[in-house]
Amino acid sequence: MNTTKITARSITDREFFYGHKACAGCGGSLAVRHILKVLGERTFTAIPAGCMSAVGFIYPQLCFTGNAIISTFPGTASMLSGIAAGAKALKLNNFHVVGIAGDGGTADIGIQALSGAIDRRDKVIYICYDNEAYMNTGIQKSGLTPFGAKTTTTPAGENIRGSVTHKKNMFEIVAAHGIDYAATASVGYLQDFINKIQKASQVEGTSYIHVYAPCPTGWGVASNTTVNIAKEVVDCGLWYLAEYECDEFTLNRNPKTFTSVEKYLRSQGRFKHLQAHDIEHIEEMRDRKWERMRRLWRSV
Amino acid sequence: MKRNAFISGNDAVAEGVRLSRPHVIAAYPITPQTVAVERLSEMVEDGSLQSEFLHVESEHSALSACIGASAVGARTFTATSSQGLLYMAECLHYASGGRFPIVMMNANRSLALPWSIYGDHRDSLSQLDSGWIQVYVEDAQESLDMVIQSFALAENLDVLTPVMLNLDGFTLTHTYELVELPLQEEVDAFLPPFETPYKMDLDNPKNLAFSSQPSDNTEFKYQQHHAILHAKQVIRNIDSRFAQTFGRSYGGLVDAYRCEDAELIVISLGSTTGTCRVVADELRKEGWRVGVLKIRFMRPFPEEEIVKITRHARAIGVIDRDISFGFEGTVFTNVNSALSRGNTHIPTHNFIAGLGGRDISKESIRELFSTLKKISKTNDTEQNIVEFLNLNVATND
Numbered sequence: 291m292n293t294t295k296i297t298a299r300s301i302t303d304r305e306f307f308y309g310h311k312a313c314a315g316c317g318g319s320l321a322v323r324h325i326l327k328v329l330g331e332r333t334f335t336a337i338p339a340g341c342m343s344a345v346g347f348i349y350p351q352l353c354f355t356g357n358a359i360i361s362t363f364p365g366t367a368s369m370l371s372g373i374a375a376g377a378k379a380l381k382l383n384n385f386h387v388v389g390i391a392g393d394g395g396t397a398d399i400g401i402q403a404l405s406g407a408i409d410r411r412d413k414v415i416y417i418c419y420d421n422e423a424y425m426n427t428g429i430q431k432s433g434l435t436p437f438g439a440k441t442t443t444t445p446a447g448e449n450i451r452g453s454v455t456h457k458k459n460m461f462e463i464v465a466a467h468g469i470d471y472a473a474t475a476s477v478g479y480l481q482d483f484i485n486k487i488q489k490a491s492q493v494e495g496t497s498y499i500h501v502y503a504p505c506p507t508g509w510g511v512a513s514n515t516t517v518n519i520a521k522e523v524v525d526c527g528l529w530y531l532a533e534y535e536c537d538e539f540t541l542n543r544n545p546k547t548f549t550s551v552e553k554y555l556r557s558q559g560r561f562k563h564l565q566a567h568d569i570e571h572i573e574e575m576r577d578r579k580w581e582r583m584r585r586l587w588r589s590v
Numbered sequence: 591m592k593r594n595a596f597i598s599g600n601d602a603v604a605e606g607v608r609l610s611r612p613h614v615i616a617a618y619p620i621t622p623q624t625v626a627v628e629r630l631s632e633m634v635e636d637g638s639l640q641s642e643f644l645h646v647e648s649e650h651s652a653l654s655a656c657i658g659a660s661a662v663g664a665r666t667f668t669a670t671s672s673q674g675l676l677y678m679a680e681c682l683h684y685a686s687g688g689r690f691p692i693v694m695m696n697a698n699r700s701l702a703l704p705w706s707i708y709g710d711h712r713d714s715l716s717q718l719d720s721g722w723i724q725v726y727v728e729d730a731q732e733s734l735d736m737v738i739q740s741f742a743l744a745e746n747l748d749v750l751t752p753v754m755l756n757l758d759g760f761t762l763t764h765t766y767e768l769v770e771l772p773l774q775e776e777v778d779a780f781l782p783p784f785e786t787p788y789k790m791d792l793d794n795p796k797n798l799a800f801s802s803q804p805s806d807n808t809e810f811k812y813q814q815h816h817a818i819l820h821a822k823q824v825i826r827n828i829d830s831r832f833a834q835t836f837g838r839s840y841g842g843l844v845d846a847y848r849c850e851d852a853e854l855i856v857i858s859l860g861s862t863t864g865t866c867r868v869v870a871d872e873l874r875k876e877g878w879r880v881g882v883l884k885i886r887f888m889r890p891f892p893e894e895e896i897v898k899i900t901r902h903a904r905a906i907g908v909i910d911r912d913i914s915f916g917f918e919g920t921v922f923t924n925v926n927s928a929l930s931r932g933n934t935h936i937p938t939h940n941f942i943a944g945l946g947g948r949d950i951s952k953e954s955i956r957e958l959f960s961t962l963k964k965i966s967k968t969n970d971t972e973q974n975i976v977e978f979l980n981l982n983v984a985t986n987d
Contacts, residue, residue, distance in 0.1 A: 332792050336658065349806055352797035357790035359661050360799045362680050365654030368646060372614065372658025372666075373790075375642035379613035379664055385792060403654065406647035 293492065296484050302327050310346035310353040315513030317477050317503030317520060318342055321419040322390055324480065328487040329415075331356050333386040334373050338366045338395045341426040342419075364399045366391040367407040370414040386491055388415040393434035394424045396500075397458045404498075408467040411495035417487075418460065418498070421505035429508040433458045436528070437575070438568050439560045441508075446563035456575065461500050465534040470495035472534040476502040478520025482531055482542060489533075502529045510559015519557070525549040527576045530583065539587035551576065594770050599762040602730040602769050603669070603695045603755070604629035606737025608639045609777040610693075613664035616644035616655035620674040621707045622759040623697040627669055641667075649674035653681035653692070660690035661798050663789035665741065668692065671759060672699035672713045679717065685752045686721025686814065688799045689788065691744035692752040693737065694722075698860070698911075699759040700946040708947020709759035710911040711859060715888070715920040721814060723753045723821055724888040726859040730767040733757055735838060738772070738781055742828050745784045749821045751814070758861040760947065772836055780835050822890045843892035845884040846899045848874065852881030854962040855900050857925055858909040859885055862943075862950050866909075869955040880959055891924055897932030904966035905937050907958050909979075911944040918976045937965050943979040954979045 294300070306326035312319040318341055326333060335358040337343050343360045346353035361369035366389040374387045391400055396418035404416060423441045424430040430443040435453045440446040444453040464472045471493040475483040483501055490497035504520050506513045523529040527548040533540045551573050555561040564572075597605065603626045607615070615634075617627040633639035642659075646652045649670050656666040670678060675696055685692050696714050700706035714724060723743065727733045733755070740753040757763050790796050802810060826842040833839035847867050849855055856866050863884040870880045883899055885892060900906055906929070910919020917923070922940040929936065941958050944950045958979065978985075 331795075334662070334790055343801065347797065348801040348803060352800060354797050355795065357792070357795045358797045359658070359790065360801070361658070362650075362654055362684055364650060365657075365681065368616075368651030368654035369658035369661075371644055371646070371651075372616065372655030372660075373662055374658075375614045375616075375644055375655065376659030376662040376664030376666070379640075379642045379659075380662060382662070382792060402647055403651045406651055409647070410645065412644075 296328055296488055298481065301484065306331065306355045307346060307353055308355065309351065312341065312345040313507045313513070315506040315516040317505060317516050318392065318419045318421060319345070320477050320516065321417070321501050321503045324484060325388060325390060325417055325487055326356065328484055329386045329388055329491055332384055333357070333388055334377070335359070336361045336366055336369045336373065336389045338391050338400065339363045340392045340395050342390060344426050361389070363395055365403055366395060366400050367403040367414070367416055370416065371407045371410065371412040374412050374414050386415060387413070388417060390417045390419060392425070393418060393420040393422060394432035397433040397460050405467065408464065408469045408496045408498070411470065413494065414496055415490045416496065416498045418500045419503040420500060421503050421508060423508055425505050425508045434460065437572060438564050440563060441560070451563055451565070451568060452560070461532065461534070464498045465539065468537070469498055470535065471497040472499070474500045474530060474532050476520045476524050476529055476531065477504070478502070478517050478522070478524060479531060486533070508560070510562070511557065522549060522554050526551045526554045527580055528554065528572070532583070532587065541583055541587050541589045544584065544589045592770060592773060594768050596766055597730060597769050598625060598764055598766050599730045599733045599757045600625035600697070600764065601629055602734040603737055603757065604633065605769070605771055606734040607667050608633050609772060609774060610738055610741045610781055611665065612641050612667040614642045614644065614656065614659035614666045615668065616646050616652045616666070617668050618646050618649045618652050618670070618674060620649070620671045622699060622763045623669045623671040623695065625763065626695055649677040650681060653678045653685060656692045657681060657685050657688065657690050660692055661790050663784065663786055663791070665745070665784045666692050667694070669695040669697070671697035672701055675713045675717060676701065679720070682717055682720035682722060684799070687810070689750040689814070689817070690752060691750055691784070693740045693744055693755065694752065695737070695755045695757065697759045697763045698756050706946040707759070709761055710945045710947065712912040714754060714756050715912045718888060718920060721751070721818070722889065723751050723818060724756060725753065725886055726756045726888065727762070728861050728863055728884065729762065730765070730769045731838070732840060733762065734769055735832065735836065735840070738777055739828050739832055742781050743821060743824055745786070746824050747786065749817050749824055750788065751817055751821065756860065761861045776835055780832065818890050822892070825887060840886060843887045843890070844895045844899065845886060847882040847884070849881030849883055849899050851879055851902070853879040853904045853966060854907070854959055855881045855883055855903045856907045856909060856955070856958060856962070857883045857885060857896070857921070859888070859911070859921060862909055862911070865950060865952055866955055869952050869959065873956070873959055878959065885921065888921070888924070891928065893928035893931060896925060896928045897934060900929070900936060901934060903936050905939065905962040907939050907941055907962045909941050909943050909950070909958070913942050913945070922976070938975065939965055940976045941979050942976065948980065950979070
């Protein structure tokens with residue numbers, strides 16, 4: 291097991307997810323590339339039906355250079371458990387089992403199987419790339435779509451202005467299982483993400499990483515803004531970088547001041563319709579969350 | 591030394607699984623399957639079964655986990671029933687389409703609504719098109735033996751298709767019988783460890799369970815169909831090879847009883863067949879020429895055998911412990927299709943019976959044969975050919 295810290299300088303030039311047909315600027319595919327670069331070639335990857343399987347897994351053009359399999363939509367975690375159990379029973383050594391699922395596949399249809407896998411402490415890595423809607427099917431609302439976001443099933447009209455629900459708190463839902471390792475990340479802070487993938491790969495039980503991964507197609511932003519938006523969401527406090535291990539939460543980044551929420555929202559087509567009081571509401575929710583995190587969590 | 595044990599159908603399945611040495615078992619409890627997975631858990635606990643046992647949170651995950659394990663080349667087993675089988679439905683097609691040689695016990699049980707924990711065949715027959723090989727067994731010994739045979743069949747590289755082993759809920763799962771336990775070394779010789787090139791391999795990576803385009807999908811489905819058709823011969827070969835080793839043959843795809851000169855033949859699945867045979871013996875003593883044809887495999891479907899065995903009959907009755915609402919029993923549809931392809935013109939009659947665990951008595955089987963006799967004499971095709979046995983409500987028929 292390689293425990294030397296992987297950095298932008300030392301990360302491999304090899305590609306393990308190559309030749310796929312993801313949209314320009316896809317945050318999800320950026321996450322997949324880096325996950326596999328960190329984990330290396332002795333990795334079994336399961337991805338559910340969703341964007342990454344739709345763009346990279348169509349016979350005979352298969353874009354994973356390592357072992358990979360599409361799972362059922364609800365079955366990412368259960369398939370990971372099966373792969374890990376099978377590999378253990380067959381006495382395979384020195385390998386990783388990773389699942390990479392979207393926000394709908396994780397927080398909605400796949401949450402039951404994920405809960406089961408964590409409960410069993412199966413030695414698997416589960417990574418949720420969160421682009422805040424069902425993008426593969428055409429931008430429908432998921433359980434991780436934020437308040438106010440316009441999707442094709444939460445249209446922004448005069449009566450209802452986009453999504454009326456708030457994002458499920460997957461990180462703490464997962465942590466409440468007493469999971470061995472959980473973290474949040476963003477493709478805008480790649481080194482932090484890489485560190486967390488590496489850490490997850492060294493955990494004895496189950497690990498979970500929730501990585502924020504913008505979708506230019508679904509969000510109404512230019513394809514060259516993915517990384518900037520993924521940074522901005524952390525800087526304005528609507529997303530956060532944190533870890534959970536040994537019954538303790540840690541904030542990895544605790545900015546003294548936040549950048550403008552309004553600027554973050556206004557730059558994206560999906561939030562264009564929001565009114566001033568909607569944005570105030572979003573800021574209030576952010577402040578409430580940060581007040582609680584700062585009060586209860588360790589901070590570095 | 592071989593030994594006998596007085597055990598239930600569920601126990602027998604567990605013994606068959608232990609002897610087959612699966613790498614991974616993933617299961618979720620549901621009545622009346624529970625005893626099988628309880629026994630397997632005990633075997634894992636006491637070390638007599640070296641399997642990874644996954645306590646999954648649903649049947650969907652049970653089969654999904656088996657698919658994952660099978661994808662790395664592990665031998666896998668799961669068990670379910672009724673609502674659980676339906677909850678697996680997505681994974682049923684996934685397992686067969688991906689050609690994962692999983693073996694699953696299904697304790698046949700009715701489907702809600704209304705809720706019923708008791709037996710009929712509506713669960714498995716509703717999944718007839720899921721691409722699984724379906725076998726229906728009749729007693730505890732056959733249950734044990736068919737677990738071993740099912741692995742041999744599923745893992746045959748020309749078949750590579752999952753097998754669903756169906757036991758009548760309670761009637762078979764919970765009835766105790768004397769069962770001969772095969773020797774481990776004999777089972778090991780009969781069923782060597784599973785070896786396949788079609789797996790995710792660290793030294794030879796593969797992408798499995800992919801998407802396909804209209805340009806390729808039909809060819810994958812054709813291969814799948816062909817593999818299950820090919821399974822017919824593999825089933826016969828395994829049955830005779832099993833008989834050579836263990837001294838028991840079940841006849842392959844069907845089991846015919848006193849059908850050679852029979853004028854009236856009743857066709858059934860599973861444990862009902864025993865009652866039919868007893869009645870057939872009684873009627874034979876009274877001078878009736880009757881026979882019983884048990885269908886063991888619903889997929890692949892034994893159309894050649896059915897046509898051949900019934901060709902001299904003058905009336906055929908099909909017992910269905912299911913009903914495709916608004917039409918007829920599913921076994922009946924399949925039998926009629928086979929007979930029409932065989933160009934036979936024997937009148938057939940469908941008896942819907944044993945739904946939700948209702949007993950199929952000797953009296954009702956006698957009644958069934960009487961109906962067949964009447965049909966054979968009058969050759970009356972005008973009458974309602976789908977009849978509910980022992981119906982307690984008034985009908986307009």
